Amino acid sequence: MARAATTSDVFNAIAEPQRREILVLLRAGERPVTELAQELRMTQPGASKHLRVLREVGLVRDRKAGKQRLYGLDARELRPVHDWIGGFERFWNESFNRLDEYVQNLKQARQEE
Amino acid sequence: MARAATTSDVFNAIAEPQRREILVLLRAGERPVTELAQELRMTQPGASKHLRVLREVGLVRDRKAGKQRLYGLDARELRPVHDWIGGFERFWNESFNRLDEYVQNLKQARQEE
DNA sequence: CAATTATATTCCGATATCGGCATGTGTCAA
DNA sequence: TTGACACATGCCGATATCGGAATATAATTG
Numbered sequence: 132m133a134r135a136a137t138t139s140d141v142f143n144a145i146a147e148p149q150r151r152e153i154l155v156l157l158r159a160g161e162r163p164v165t166e167l168a169q170e171l172r173m174t175q176p177g178a179s180k181h182l183r184v185l186r187e188v189g190l191v192r193d194r195k196a197g198k199q200r201l202y203g204l205d206a207r208e209l210r211p212v213h214d215w216i217g218g219f220e221r222f223w224n225e226s227f228n229r230l231d232e233y234v235q236n237l238k239q240a241r242q243e244e
Numbered sequence: 245m246a247r248a249a250t251t252s253d254v255f256n257a258i259a260e261p262q263r264r265e266i267l268v269l270l271r272a273g274e275r276p277v278t279e280l281a282q283e284l285r286m287t288q289p290g291a292s293k294h295l296r297v298l299r300e301v302g303l304v305r306d307r308k309a310g311k312q313r314l315y316g317l318d319a320r321e322l323r324p325v326h327d328w329i330g331g332f333e334r335f336w337n338e339s340f341n342r343l344d345e346y347v348q349n350l351k352q353a354r355q356e357e
Numbered sequence: 358c359a360a361t362t363a364t365a366t367t368c369c370g371a372t373a374t375c376g377g378c379a380t381g382t383g384t385c386a387a
Numbered sequence: 388t389t390g391a392c393a394c395a396t397g398c399c400g401a402t403a404t405c406g407g408a409a410t411a412t413a414a415t416t417g
Contacts, residue, residue, distance in 0.1 A: 146259040147405085151328070158335065164364055177406065179365055198363050198414050206335035213329040215264070220326070222271065222319035260375085277394060290376065292395055311384050311393050359417085366411065373404075381396070387389090 141208045144188045149173060150181045154190060157204040164200060254321045257301040262286060263294045267303060270317040277313060 145151055152171050156162060168178035182202055185191040189208045193200050258264055265284050269275065281291035295315055298304040302321045306313050 140259075142259040142264075145329075146253075146255040149405095151255075154332070158332070165362095174407075175364070176366080176408085180405080183365080195414085198361095200364065200413095204332075204335055206332040208336075209329050209332050210336045213326065213333070216258075216322050216326045216329065219267070219271070219317075219319040219322050222317055223321075223323045262375095278392095287377075288394070289378080289396080293375080296395080308384090311391095313394065361416075362414085364411100364413080366409105368409085369407085371405095374402085376401095377399085379396105379398085381394100383392100383394080385390100385392085387391105 139187055141188045141190065141212055144184055144190060145209075145212070147181065147184075149177075150185055153178070153181055153185065154204060154206075157191065157202065161194075161201040161203040163196070164202065167202070252300055254301045254303065254325055257297055257303060258322075258325070260294065260297075262290075263298055266291070266294055266298065267317060267319075270304065270315065274307075274314040274316040276309070277315065280315070 145154070149171065153167060156167060156170060164178050164182065165175060167182070168175045171178065173181075182191060182193070186193060186202075190205060191202050192205045193202045195201075258267070262284065266280060269280060269283060277291050277295065278288055280295070281288045284291065286294075295304060295306070299306060299315075303318060304315050305318045306315045308314075
């Protein structure tokens with residue numbers, strides 16, 4: 132064994148900044164590859180590769196439109212990710228400033244587990 | 245240039261399955277490294293390394309407790325991620341089954357942009 | 358068919374990642 | 388000080404990633 136799972140998993144797909152930008156752009160509607168590449172200042176092969184990853188994890192759909200290939204958003208796979216992170220919602224509301232931390236330290240110093 | 249940004253970015257930190265498991269465990273409260281390693285069936289160095297990444301992106305805090313080092317959750321950095329993904333919420337509710345897709349194709353075939 | 362345009366794929370180099378193992382550092386206790 | 392724990396770090400191998408350049412494939416047009 133060497134490296135754990137990678138792409139082909141939504142968490143990983145959206146870990147790439149350029150892929151996130153692509154997804155954002157696609158909210159405005161379907162776009163051909165070249166247009167995406169241009170707007171995001173990346174090469175055409177670069178865009179194609181990122182789109183491939185996004186397609187493999189199901190975040191985008193593509194359909195032929197003559198010479199072009201239009202890519203469109205399919206955000207359904209983002210829901211589970213959103214839900215997973217949502218499971219921490221109540222924790223990021225807890226204040227973690229120095230004062231609270233100090234108090235917590237005192238409390239937790241006594242209560243194991 | 246070779247590889248874009250990596251760790252030291254929350255999206256990437258949570259792209260690792262084991263790191264996600266650690267975060268989930270920490271919702272129950274602070275834990276020492278060895279305990280985490282045991283429950284997640286990973287080696288101690290393995291756990292330490294993942295915790296380091298999580299600490300560097302700010303997702304966990306650590307404090308010394310005698311011989312041990314207790315790691316605790318600090319979920320604040322998850323909020324922006326949650327928000328970013330939330331920006332797609334209205335899209336994953338759109339139905340994308342074959343019928344709708346067919347209809348959309350017809351519509352979008354005529355309306356450029 | 359040839360030429361053109363749009364996109365995908367392949368090959369490459371540089372680099373990062375993860376896991377394993379060994380070893381370092383720090384803390385407590387006798 | 389010497390052990391015994393708890394944890395961190397370093398080094399290594401295998402592999403994946405991203406970006407770039409060149410090339411292949413597909414569809415359109417003349």
